[in-house]
Amino acid sequence: MLKPICLWACIILLCTGCWDTKEINQLAIVNLGGVDKNPETGTITAYYQVINPSGLSARLSGGQNAAVYTFHFKEYSLGKFTVKTNTLMPRQLFMPHMQAIIVTERYAKQGVLDLLNYYELSPERRSNIVFIVTESPLSTIMNSYTPLDRIPGRYIRSLTNLTGQGYTSGFEPIRMRDMIKSIYRRKPTVMPTIKYTSNRSADTTERLEEADVNKQSIVFTGGAVFIHGRMVGRFDIPTKLIFSLLNGDLITYVETVYLNGSMIDLEARDIQAERHWESGSGLTMKVHANLRVINNQQNIVMSEQNLHAIEEAFNKKLEEKAQSLLKLARQKNWDLLGLQDQGVEERKWRTFPVSFEISSSARMIGNTIGPYFFEKE
């Protein structure tokens, strides 16, 4: 029995230089990353937003000092950043807690394959982070504080988590892993785009005293369409929703319908989008949704017949949207429904007949049975 202990002791003596120890205080915890590539010169600017732990913990003095600090570096190749950061950053780069990566539109248009390759190589960088394209310059976004959630990374992450609840797997398919998965697919993926409401970044902590958030804040504007890792176009939010709905990712969204001259808001829930392939007549998409009335402004008594009318209106509205998406796909030559991935040949997918059968059933109507209204004399 004594022998293994002696062996063990000399092993421990051997590795007194414990290689992988890194103290918590020597870590620069990166929470938000941003990358921009200048199309002409090809120099890459990387922004790292690092958390300042003492600034965050209320216990310590003041608490007014900044929650995050942003560093940015310029390099001509991605790999050199880990070394370049030692020139300015006093601490060691620590990437596992990064919540989102923001890429400028011009970099997206050149194709982000090199970023994806570099990112996936090291296990320290995790690939289930949110992938975002920004229209406004990266420096304004990365250098500004955010209200309510003092760390911008978590601010963006909680925003995407909220929208994520409307999607099948609980997460919106806007993460780096969905991006990588779609590189070889012909069906495009849509990543969210953001804009900064003012051209001046809110980079001082006084910002936290201002009440009006909209003056300087990050806003989700829509979707950027990526095919084979290159941005080819942009969607607004409604088309993005329809795109995810028809591809079976979406489960709930809110639709407004006009009936008898008034507006009704409906929440469509547990949406099922099945694809039925008939050999002869192409693809029929059967979509079914349960409706819940959120806002009813009609000035007639709610009745069963009225509910059916609402369902009809919803089906018609959804049919229109689906057809417009189909037209957009064919016009822009983007295989939005992923037909080629499901076996349709390259040449034939644009003329491939697609028909929609949309059905819905109004299930819940909320607290009041019918709306308040004045009988028109």
Add this chain to the structure above:
Amino acid sequence: MSGFDPVEPIVSEIKAVLGHSPDFICRKVVIQGLSHVYCMYLTTITDSSVIDELIVKPIKETSLQDNQSFKDSVSLLRASIPVPEKKQIASKDDPVKNILEGNCVIWDPSSQTLLVYCTAKNDYRSITEPSSEAVIRGPREGFLEDIESNVGLIRKRLKSSNLIFEEFSIGSATKTTIYMTYLANVADDAIVKEFRSRISAVQTDSILESAYMEEWIQDKTFSPFPQVLSTERPDAVAAKLIEGQVAVLTQGTPMVLVGPLTFFQMFSSPEDYYQRADIATLLRWLRMFSFLLAIFTPALYVAIVSFHQELLPTPLLINLAAQREEVPFPAIVEALIMIITFEILREAGLRMPRIAGQAISIVGALVIGQAAVEAGLVSAAMVIVVSLTAISNFISPLYSFGIAQRIIQFAFMLLSGVMGLFGLMCGVFFLLVHLVSIRSFGVKYMTPLAPVIVSDWKDTLVRIPHNWMKRPTGSLRTKKGRR
């Protein structure tokens, strides 16, 4: 010391051996009429009142005339002395041993015989509650230093004819009497034989406490884990005997050794059998969980803080980073400081009077911990980790098991400080192999889990209600439950 008659060789010999000690008395008692006898004993370990009243006086009063029926003086002596005669011995060296054991030896020159009367003075303390194994519900009786009363305590609980006591006398100097006891119809013969051979194979000069015996009869000397259970509670010993285990009582110590001990028996305190079944099961799981807690918390803390920070969720990581802002030492050094201070406090707590002891050690740790945090030597999380391990260490019903936990906790912490999670897991595998390779009297140490005996799970991992328990544990291959 009255003048002795040179004719008596035996008396002179005894005197030669014991004469020097001040408490040796050799009285020459004249029986009415013609003959006389010698009565020898040691005053310090005999009950002088018994000797005067019940031995010397009757000898004096009996006169040879009124009971002529006796042929010689020996039968006369036997008839007259009311104290139960221990035995009649002839050989020369026995008298010294008997005198040393506290008996009174009577030498009758006329019939050349030696009579031994048991007059030992037993002024032992009364039966009190065992302080180390206090229970909320259950008998308050604990064993005593006197082996006879211990046997009595066991016999009161196990009134079965199969309860066998085998006597051994071990230790050339101390000659301590050792009783090995088991239930003949339940205990497995192989285990009993193993016990018997090991006890009789002990050659040492002194056995002062059952711990000596424990080291002699255990299988593996270099293992921190106890292989024999030492307890002060007669009800626990009785319960184990019924299960088919063997107990070893030692003269002069209340701690009784019960074997073979397996790993999972250390999680069950005797109190489990007096609580209701579900409470007892939950308590047992709590003890198992606290065992894991005691071993892994400091090691995991050190491994995660200094090697794998990505395992922490972000808010916790920020919090820890803020706390450790001004702590100068790396995590492993900080952990070592705190653990060692706590061990010192605990040891000090033990030496102090019993009541103050436990409280002092815990309060001390927290107070010192808090001061250290203020002074910025240690991070607050570290104080929590250390006190958590300390508290979960106290919970183990067996003190020797608690010490084993502390040794492992220390080893794991060093490993995780050097190699992180990888080193820790290597340590866990090493511990598992070590645990599994231990045999306690032929019974595998991790019995109901390692060689999977599902029928035993009902009494180790879970305590099922008494009315469901038909057969005793299968792992001890007991006769009744023999498969």
Add this chain to the structure above:
Amino acid sequence: MTGLIALFVVFVAIGAFFLSKDKNGTGRDYFLFIAITLLGALLWGSLIQRRPIDINQLIGDILDRLV
């Protein structure tokens, strides 16, 4: 490099100590202990001199010729 040699010497010392202490150890134990340790040392030496005795490469070449 020196650390490795030191460790090697410590290992052989401990091994020899334990083997000698164990009474019923036959001559073969010694022989085998020494043989395998030397084999290991040989391989380690080749590794340190950057000219490893690559057994896998050897197998690969033999198989290339055979198949």
Add this chain to the structure above:
Amino acid sequence: MENARISGWQMFVITFFFTAGTTWIILPGKLISDAKQYSWLVCLWAMVYGLAIALLWLFLAKRFPGKNLIEIVTLVLGRWAGGLVALFYILYFTQIASWVTRNLSDFMNISLMPRTPQSVFHVMVLIICAYAVVKGIESIAMVTELLTPYLHFVFWIPVTWGVAREWDWQNFNVPFEFHFLNTFDQTKYLLGFPFMETVSLMMLFPYVHNRLKTSYLLGVFAAGTIMILSVLMPIGSLGVERSAHLVYPIFVLFREMQFTGFLEHLEAILAINILFVVCLKLSIVFYCAVLAICQLFGVKKRSAVAYPLIWFLSAYSLLFENIVMNVEWVDNYLFHYYALYGIVFPVLLLLVAWMRRMNHAPLSGGNRPA
């Protein structure tokens, strides 16, 4: 030959961990890049092949009851030729052991602790397994039994939960024409790697007293199913192209699992699982190697052989420059090299045994000890 006894259940667990040990970590990446979404089919016929080859060895073992591989070899082929074949087998066992250690240190370096030198991992794991070997096969069997519930519980619960959430049938119709022959040829290393290594378990056959046949075959079967599942899961959730490019797809699968907002970083659990699985497989094959050496040279004390072997194995596992060379070597030579030990030698033994039987006495019942 220590007088150990292993029960049927323990033999099943040992075979399962031995065959399914490190395969489910390393192979899916390479396999998916070769056979795309039909890789689970490859695992299926590899399992069938594994079971067939296992039957061959069982038949050989039944011919010589109570004898392990080395004894059979020296018995059938006589002292010198038998000794040579036994030396081959010892080399085979040590190679498996060093490859397993190498896989562990590659995994640790790539995913968890990049700056620690590899030999530290090798020596640490080898020391523990040497200790387990010195404690004997019963201890190894019992440790395997102890670890099985933990390893399965901690692996399958998060995996099924995570994969079920992100399952996507779309990943399965990636355009790829499937030709049986060239896929078979491309992925023949799968026949070798997990399934032909189980010949080393023949060293343990004499210890198993009851239900040897069922437990051994069930172990190989269970390992085969684990292989199929561990190939299906990355395809289902990560997609064929992505898992084809990853060295450890299962590890990445674990990293990306998100349950609640709080419980995110689970790869440590998998790293621990992998370490335990490697320790188990290594101690089993290390035990077979040490037992073979002790058997051949008639040495009683296993520690005199086990601890010096650490030096040899830690050096041997440093021979591969890097993981790419390792994968290439496996791709070209593994099947042929393993076929030598898995098929050629057993058939040779059976033939010689049959021939010697012929000239000695008529074949009667077959298992009359020579």
